[in-house]
Amino acid sequence: MVSLKPYFRSHHFEHGLRMLEKGYVAARDSLDGEIDRINRESRAYEEALANGAEPIADYDEDGQLLWEQSQVFEINVDDVHSALCEVRKAFAIALYHFWEDSVAQWMELSGKQVDHDKLVRYCASEGYGPSTDLEAVRCLINHLKHGRNSRTDWLTKLRATDPSFLPEARGATSAISEDILFRVAAAILASGPNKERLRLTT
Numbered sequence: 001m002v003s004l005k006p007y008f009r010s011h012h013f014e015h016g017l018r019m020l021e022k023g024y025v026a027a028r029d030s031l032d033g034e035i036d037r038i039n040r041e042s043r044a045y046e047e048a049l050a051n052g053a054e055p056i057a058d059y060d061e062d063g064q065l066l067w068e069q070s071q072v073f074e075i076n077v078d079d080v081h082s083a084l085c086e087v088r089k090a091f092a093i094a095l096y097h098f099w100e101d102s103v104a105q106w107m108e109l110s111g112k113q114v115d116h117d118k119l120v121r122y123c124a125s126e127g128y129g130p131s132t133d134l135e136a137v138r139c140l141i142n143h144l145k146h147g148r149n150s151r152t153d154w155l156t157k158l159r160a161t162d163p164s165f166l167p168e169a170r171g172a173t174s175a176i177s178e179d180i181l182f183r184v185a186a187a188i189l190a191s192g193p194n195k196e197r198l199r200l201t202t
Contacts, residue, residue: 009106010193016098017189024091024181031084035077042073085175089144092181095188096141102192123191130191136162137187143167144174 049055056069103119104110106126116138123130131137139158142150144167158165165183167174176184 006193009102013102013192016102017095017185020091020094020098021185024087027087027091028084028178031080031087034080038073038076038080042070045069045073082170085170088176088178088181089174092137092176092184093141093144095184096137099188099191120191126193128192131187133162133165133183133187134191136165137184140165140167140176140180140184144176147174 045056058066060066100114100116100119103122104112104114107119107122120130120134136158139154139161142152143154143158146154155166165180167176167180
């Protein structure tokens with residue numbers, strides 16, 4: 001009798017990735033919509049000013065300008081972009097954790113400490129890749145999770161493994177682009193029992 005285990009694994013793995021994809025796309029589209037809304041309000045405000053409307057602003061007791069509505073719009077857009085960066089970060093981490101949890105389940109390691117290298121060897125033995133980008137993904141995810149608080153310098157390891165995965169420095173945090181996010185998703189998909197490519201909605 002043919003074993004159905006590979007088919008169940010493939011379905012579970014693909015379905016889980018699709019659900020994560022849907023969650024990311026919904027969050028991204030919502031934030032993109034918020035940026036569009038703010039930009040529309042900003043354009044309407046600028047048009048009103050051009051037509052002689054009074055600026056929306058606040059001044060101190062000496063008449064010095066404290067803030068003006070155009071600045072508020074800019075700050076709000078920056079805040080939404082920061083939120084979008086956090087969504088990408090969370091999605092990338094979720095993808096890697098889903099891969100870890102899936103492989104550990106296949107290996108029947110429930111409740112046991114998971115070692116990345118053992119997971120990789122198991123995937124290779126089962127014909128599940130793994131992707132040549134998986135080590136770069138591991139370094140990226142650990143850097144995003146732990147930053148400078150890790151005993152391992154994951155950022156330096158990432159530079160040595162594949163600098164094209166390096167996130168953009170944003171003060172004390174790191175931000176990943178959607179292009180890097182796509183590459184993380186592709187690496188995870190190629191490291192499991194799935195023959196289709198994961199395509200995030202653009």
